[in-house]
Amino acid sequence: MSQDDIFNTLTMLVKEVLFAMCGTILCIMGLASMVSIISGLGLRFVFGIMGAHDDEEGIQPAVSGFLFVLLAMQTGITSITGSNRLMLLFQNCVLLFVANQHVVQTVAANLVLRASTEEVAVANHVRPMLPYLVFFTFPFTVVASLWHYPFRMSWLLAISAFSLELMIKSTTTLSIYMINMFHTHTNYLQENVEDILFYFKAVCGCLEFACGIFLLLNGAYIFFFESGGIIRLVMMIIHFYCNIYQTALKGWSTYKLRQSAWEKVNKLQPASQEQLDENDDICPICYQEMTEAVVVKCSHVFHKACLQKWLSIQEKCPLCHMDLTEDNLSPQSNNNIAQPIR
Ligand SMILES: [Zn+2]
Numbered sequence: 001m002s003q004d005d006i007f008n009t010l011t012m013l014v015k016e017v018l019f020a021m022c023g024t025i026l027c028i029m030g031l032a033s034m035v036s037i038i039s040g041l042g043l044r045f046v047f048g049i050m051g052a053h054d055d056e057e058g059i060q061p062a063v064s065g066f067l068f069v070l071l072a073m074q075t076g077i078t079s080i081t082g083s084n085r086l087m088l089l090f091q092n093c094v095l096l097f098v099a100n101q102h103v104v105q106t107v108a109a110n111l112v113l114r115a116s117t118e119e120v121a122v123a124n125h126v127r128p129m130l131p132y133l134v135f136f137t138f139p140f141t142v143v144a145s146l147w148h149y150p151f152r153m154s155w156l157l158a159i160s161a162f163s164l165e166l167m168i169k170s171t172t173t174l175s176i177y178m179i180n181m182f183h184t185h186t187n188y189l190q191e192n193v194e195d196i197l198f199y200f201k202a203v204c205g206c207l208e209f210a211c212g213i214f215l216l217l218n219g220a221y222i223f224f225f226e227s228g229g230i231i232r233l234v235m236m237i238i239h240f241y242c243n244i245y246q247t248a249l250k251g252w253s254t255y256k257l258r259q260s261a262w263e264k265v266n267k268l269q270p271a272s273q274e275q276l277d278e279n280d281d282i283c284p285i286c287y288q289e290m291t292e293a294v295v296v297k298c299s300h301v302f303h304k305a306c307l308q309k310w311l312s313i314q315e316k317c318p319l320c321h322m323d324l325t326e327d328n329l330s331p332q333s334n335n336n337i338a339q340p341i342r
C-alpha cells in the first residue's frame, strides 16, 4: 500500500467512526466526554501560557462537553444522514471553538486589566495578551475562508457575528488597558479618565449588544424557517434572558446611577475650611490631600470627583453609610445651588 492509500484509508476510518458516534444521543454523550477532555486540556494549556491560576475568575471546568451535547441536540445531528452529518459536526465544533475563545477572553481580560492597574512584571502584561493574536486573526482567516464553502447562510452569519462579538470584547479590553496605562504613566488624562472609560465602555457595550440582538434574530430565522425544536427554543430564551435582557437592564441602571450621581454632586455645597480641618485635609475615598471638597448631609466631606465615582456605584456615605439616595444631599435643606468646585 502506498502512503496515499494508508492516508485515505485512515481518513475513511475516522469519518466512519465519527459518523457512527453521532448516531444516537448516547453516542453523542460519549463523544462529548472526549470533546470535554480535549478542550479542557486545550484551555488548561492556554491558561498556563497566560499565567492564569486555577482560582482565576471566569475559569470554569470544561463546559464544552455540555455545550457539545446541546448543539448536537439543537441541530438534530442524529437524524441527519450522509456526509451532511459530518458537515454539521464540523460546524458545531467551530462554534464550540469560538465559544472557548470567549471563555479565554474573559480570563485574559481580567489578567490584562489587572496588569494595567497594579505593579506587575512585564511578563504579566505580555502573557495574557498572547491569545489576542488568535482572537484578531481567526475571524479574518478561518471565518472568512468558511464563506467560500457551501455552508448554510444562517450558520455563516452566526459564526461571523459570534466572532465579531469576540473582536469587540477584545478591542474593548485592549483599549481600556491602554487608557489605564496612559493614565498611570502620564499626566494627560488625570481628570477625564473616568469619563473616557465610561463612554468607551458604553459604546463597546452597545456594539456587543447589537451582536447579541443579531444572533437572536438569526436564531429566530433558523427556528422558523430551517430547523425548529424545543432545544433551540430553550437556547434562544436563555440567550435572550442572559445576553440581552440582563445586559440591557445592567447597562441602563449603570447609566441612570451615574447620571443621578453627577446631578446630585453638582448641587452640593463646598466644604468650609473648618470642615476640611476636621478631616485633616485628607479625602476618605482616595486618601489624597483635599484643598477643595464638597460636603454631604451627614457633614462628611470628599473630593467632588471621588464622591461622583462612589455614588455611581452605591448611594451610601462611604464613612457612615447614611442613605444618599435623595435628590438634595446638602446639610442645609435650602435650594441654594452651590458653586461647582473646580
Ligand atoms: Zn478623593
Ligand SMILES: [Zn+2]
Pocket (backbone or CB within 6 Å): 298, 299, 300, 317, 318, 319, 320, 321, 322
Ligand atoms: Zn457620612
